[in-house]
Amino acid sequence: MIPESLRALVDATSGQRTCEWQGRMLLILNRAWGELVVCHQGAQVLHYQPASQRPWLWVTETPAALPGSIRGGIPLCWPWFADEYPEGETELHGPARKAEWRIDAVEEDEEEGVEIHASPQSPLHAALSPRVVIFAGRHFLKVELITENRGETPVKMTGALHTYFAVEDAFQCRVTGLAGASYLDKRQDFSRLDQQGELGIRGPLDRIYQSSQVQVLEDGQRRLRIAKQGSDSTVVWHPGDAPPADTSVENARGFLCVETACTRLDPVWLPPGAQHLLVQHISPLEQEG
Numbered sequence: 001m002i003p004e005s006l007r008a009l010v011d012a013t014s015g016q017r018t019c020e021w022q023g024r025m026l027l028i029l030n031r032a033w034g035e036l037v038v039c040h041q042g043a044q045v046l047h048y049q050p051a052s053q054r055p056w057l058w059v060t061e062t063p064a065a066l067p068g069s070i071r072g073g074i075p076l077c078w079p080w081f082a083d084e085y086p087e088g089e090t091e092l093h094g095p096a097r098k099a100e101w102r103i104d105a106v107e108e109d110e111e112e113g114v115e116i117h118a119s120p121q122s123p124l125h126a127a128l129s130p131r132v133v134i135f136a137g138r139h140f141l142k143v144e145l146i147t148e149n150r151g152e153t154p155v156k157m158t159g160a161l162h163t164y165f166a167v168e169d170a171f172q173c174r175v176t177g178l179a180g181a182s183y184l185d186k187r188q189d190f191s192r193l194d195q196q197g198e199l200g201i202r203g204p205l206d207r208i209y210q211s212s213q214v215q216v217l218e219d220g221q222r223r224l225r226i227a228k229q230g231s232d233s234t235v236v237w238h239p240g241d242a243p244p245a246d247t248s249v250e251n252a253r254g255f256l257c258v259e260t261a262c263t264r265l266d267p268v269w270l271p272p273g274a275q276h277l278l279v280q281h282i283s284p285l286e287q288e289g
């Protein structure tokens with residue numbers, strides 16, 4: 001779910017507008033096909049709600065102040081995931097999610113959906129250059145994170161589309177499509193284990209699955225299909241009853257992260273001039289009423 005103050009801004013939007021929330025600029029669309037909110041900080045999709053449905057994404061009710069990033073929606077972890085820091089760096093998940101991005105283009109079909117292009121206001125890496133394309137329509141949300149190596153030597157990168165899905169209750173969810181996959185359990189010192197049967201969430205977990213398969217997130221009320229490209233890692237994360245300081249325990253039960261990622265299991269070595277495309281495509285397994 002999303003905070004009431006954000007809900008009010010979306011409800012007060014007819015068509016498309018830019019406005020401020022929590023000290024950040026937002027692009028808000030409210031059309032017949034549904035609602036979409038993109039934050040200029042981090043080019044982060046904060047909200048997507050197809051017509052007649054509940055929000056697909058969750059946002060914390062108590063976001064961190066700037067220069068922190070907002071927990072929720074689809075944060076970009078780039079150009080590294082978690083603690084895969086390059087030498088001399090310390091920012092968990094990389095600088096992209098806290099940086100200011102520019103909306104370069106908004107192409108709308110008012111009935112069917114929108115395509116939004118964004119790039120960072122200032123360079124985030126000496127050689128790697130990212131851009132983001134967000135597509136939203138009546139029945140899908142797709143985010144593409146494109147990285148180009150403009151340098152002269154190969155560069156190693158990891159990253160993630162760190163999606164916070166809105167769910168009825170995190171500890172009643174199932175994520176199918178991972179049965180038999182091997183994973184690193186971050187809560188057990190990165191032990192390598194195999195997923196026995198389908199994954200049921202019943203408490204805290206932090207796992208990196210080696211998987212390029214489609215996953216389906218079920219929360220008892222709806223089933224969302226999560227497809228991807230350019231990613232051999234799926235991260236499933238929930239902090240249990242010890243969420244980060246910007247989220248209450250009760251509020252945290254409303255999300256589950258299923259992340260389309262490249263991690264220490266599948267880092268990308270990008271040659272000069274080459275591009276990497278990381279894509280997450282979310283759609284309902286069946287239409288909601």
Ligand SMILES: O=P(O)(O)OC[C@H]1O[C@H](O)[C@H](O)[C@@H](O)[C@@H]1O
Binds near residue numbers: 092186237
């Ligand atoms: O709090 P953040 O920096 O956004 O990170 C939140 C979480 O992201 C990922 O899912 C990692 O696997 C977790 O270890 C981490 O705690």
